[in-house]
Amino acid sequence: MDLNYLQPLQNQHAYAEWKEKNTLGEDLFVWRLIATGIELEGWLAESMRRIESSRILTERAAEADDLEAAGAASTTLWTWVRPRDSGVSALQVQHVPAAGRSFAPGSRAALQTKSPPYLALTETLWHPSAGPGAALMSVWIYECSSRTAAHQLLLQSLAQFQLPGMVRTEETAVGDVAFALPSGALMLFARGNLVVLIRNAGRQVVTVMEHARRLDEQLISKPEAVNADAAPQPRKVMFAPVEARVNTPVPVLLATTEQDLLQPHTRTERLVMYKIFARGGGLSEANGQLVYIPAAKGQQEVNVFAIDEDRIATRQRLRLTVK
DSSP: OOOGHHHHHHHHHHHHHHTOSSSSSSSSEESSSOOOOOTTTTEEEEEEEEEEEEEGHHHHHHHHHOOOOOOTTTTEEEEEEOOOOSSEEEEEEEEEEGGGOOOOSHHHHHHHHHOOOOEEEEEEEEEETTTTSSSSSSEEEEOOSHHHHHHHHHHHHHHHHHHOOOOEETTTSSSSEEOOOOOEEEEEEEEEEEEEEEEOOSSOOOOOOHHHHHHHHHOOOOOEEOOGGGSSSSSSSEEEEOOOOTTTOEEEEEEHHHHHHHOOOOOOOOOOOEEESSSSSSEEEEEEEEEEEEOOSEEEEEEEEEETOOEEEEEEEEEEEEE
């Protein structure tokens, strides 16, 4: 991403001080985020949807019968609704031309792009548990290819808001880096490879600060895992059999299970997301492939949590000897 045109904003928001910042003590990479695992206390979700660039279509989209061949100027829109009386989500697939859609906050003309600067966007809209009214809260979560890409997107989003008063905030301890309006009506923060925008979307204005903090806690939490054999959709994760060296990407492979081969993906498939925690290195994504980049020699451990839409999680520990 070319950030030269944002140089004044970099200076204004001290970008050099917080780019690459990590407050967790380990690298976090979230892949294929599932919105049904997000909760805002005292609020109910009205809608949830995920938009993926055709450049990084998952294997699910490639197998969808009614999708045309993906082009450079298209996106895939996944919308799912979790029925109250069923544990199976209804998954709908829609092919959307990129030229007809805005991908991020700001003016439409500034945002139309053939290749959006993120892998996927999950949009959710919430109303108070007491029932729909004048208060609405919008949460957008951008899934980026790396921590670097997330921080660049955060800076770009600050430029596109065109709202006075957006200031960096550290006292709330939200994200690796966070910006907010002094009124508390809007917060934008980065955590790992994610950028989160939480803001008011209704006539009644409420503060979002505490909701942002709790949402961040959910994103960084390590779920209690069950035995992989007890999971409804076990997925094996492994490093590619290559010699690992410092600062050299090592592919992270998702092995297809026998169950996956016998039961092709359908519109009612169970969704799986991944939370990956690593010490001694960083994770990123390139053209649909996850890679781990060791930062030092010796034994490395990466913990992978696979979480389905019912929040059943399995944990795998990947070990690597780096030369």
